[in-house]
Amino acid sequence: MMKKLSIITVLSAAVVIVSCSDVKRTPGNIYMPDMAYSRAYETYADHSNLAEKGIHYTAMPVAGTISREEEMPFHLTKDAPGDSTNYVASKLVKNPIDSLSAKDEAEAERLYLVNCGICHGAKLNGNGPLYKDGNGPYAAKPATLVGDAKYEAMPEGQMFYSVAYGKNMMGSYASQMSRKQRWMVIRYIKDQQAKAKSTATAAPAAAAVTK
Numbered sequence: 001m002m003k004k005l006s007i008i009t010v011l012s013a014a015v016v017i018v019s020c021s022d023v024k025r026t027p028g029n030i031y032m033p034d035m036a037y038s039r040a041y042e043t044y045a046d047h048s049n050l051a052e053k054g055i056h057y058t059a060m061p062v063a064g065t066i067s068r069e070e071e072m073p074f075h076l077t078k079d080a081p082g083d084s085t086n087y088v089a090s091k092l093v094k095n096p097i098d099s100l101s102a103k104d105e106a107e108a109e110r111l112y113l114v115n116c117g118i119c120h121g122a123k124l125n126g127n128g129p130l131y132k133d134g135n136g137p138y139a140a141k142p143a144t145l146v147g148d149a150k151y152e153a154m155p156e157g158q159m160f161y162s163v164a165y166g167k168n169m170m171g172s173y174a175s176q177m178s179r180k181q182r183w184m185v186i187r188y189i190k191d192q193q194a195k196a197k198s199t200a201t202a203a204p205a206a207a208a209v210t211k
Contacts, residue, residue: 072096072179078165086161093157097180097187108188115176116185120145124192140169145189146196159186 030036050057066073076086076093100108113122119142121128126144130136145151163182166172173182 072183074160074164074179076161087158087167090157090161091155093155093160095156095160095183095187095190097183100184100187100191104184105188105191108184111177111181112185112188115173119170124189142170146193152193152197156183156186156190159189 047057061067074093076090079086097104117128119128119130119138120126121131121142124144124146126142126148127133128136128142130138131141134141143151160182161167162170163173163177163186164179165174177185
């Protein structure tokens with residue numbers, strides 16, 4: 001019995017000594033050290049000594065990359081006051097969206113009604129709530145997107161330029177819609193213009209058949 005107590009006492013003393021020791025242990029090779037000793041840091045912490053830790057972070061994106069929100073880049077910048085070089089050049093920019101699925105068309109229509117319908121009208125006839133047949137708070141009639149040859153012939157790239165940077169009385173919608181959303185709305189407008197033309201062409205033909 002005394003022998004067992006002596007062994008227990010010795011082991012207990014050893015545990016206490018080891019646990020109280022300040023000897024730093026070297027674990028040797030570590031599998032995936034970045035996970036064992038994370039180099040992550042808090043967003044608002046002091047980052048002045050990152051270079052000392054071997055972290056070279058510039059807060060700049062990798063060259064040649066774009067953020068997820070900036071897909072479908074538009075290479076033309078806004079013209080300086082009095083200049084129209086890029087506005088004219090935008091005529092040659094093609095819409096990267098050549099068609100809309102039923103789901104995307106519904107979303108494009110929603111985006112149009114939310115952002116454009118208040119001026120250009122739900123029917124794209126320039127008679128939105130702000131104009132309201134001349135009785136609304138906006139005195140000048142907005143552009144008639146369907147029914148006006150000028151806007152029906154306007155290239156999609158030029159429409160995008162106007163939506164992105166603003167044109168005449170219309171302001172920029174770059175902060176309200178992403179580039180993809182802007183292209184979707186323009187595709188929706190062009191589809192509505194095409195449908196209106198198709199209906200207008202079919203009506204006289206149908207009338208001629210019935211005579």
